[in-house]
Amino acid sequence: MSRLLTYLAAVHARGLRVAEHPAYGGVTKGAHTSSSYHYKGRAADLNFGAPGTPPEERPVLLWAARLADAAGLNVIYTPHRVHPIAKTAAAHRDHLHVDDGPIQAYKAPGRDDALYARILSERPTTTQEVTVNVTIGKVRKGDTGPDVRLLQGVLNVHGAGVAAGVGVLALDDDFGDKTDKALRAHQTAHKIDVDGVAGADSWRTLLEDVPA
Structure with a gap:
């Protein structure tokens, strides 16, 4: 299982909606180009829906962003304002985009690092925490992947x-x-x-x- 699929299994088990990925209902025709990472199974959108992130979803999206960052995945999530580098950032204000591409669009050196740090530093409150009911898989010394x-x-x-x-x-x-x-x-x-x-x-x- 790829790094992205492992990550998607974890966030899906926590209750996030995973979309725009071949393993999670396919990709919406016309929403992405044929060469998009989404069609290649290298990108997914989390909690995609009507414009505007519902307040109750924001804490878990921030958790998912921190987890993606820890796993070395790329993140685009711009609830505050449009990111100056990611050309498609305006389309990612209401959901989280994650991919395993080579460019950290939302964490590019010298560009908007303070905003990125603020997004990742926002902590869910105790009442907003969501329990994780997932075992990704037992791993021990000697395992790889x-x-x-x-x-x-x-x-x-x-x-x-x-x-x-x-x-x-x-x-x-x-x-x-x-x-x-x-x-x-x-x-x-x-x-x-x-x-x-x-x-x-x-x-x-x-x-x-x-x-x-």
């Missing part, structure tokens, strides 16, 4: 690698010693079984609250 990369990303956001004394984890899809130590540090901090296996409890505590 996109599930491992997502694990490394969210461990970094939680500061688990630093807490374990191994520093920021490389997003290399390889569950090695450093990832193992970081996961065990996270498990210890959250009082769950310290077994070095990213199972249901580990994913729940990692994904329910992705800190800014």
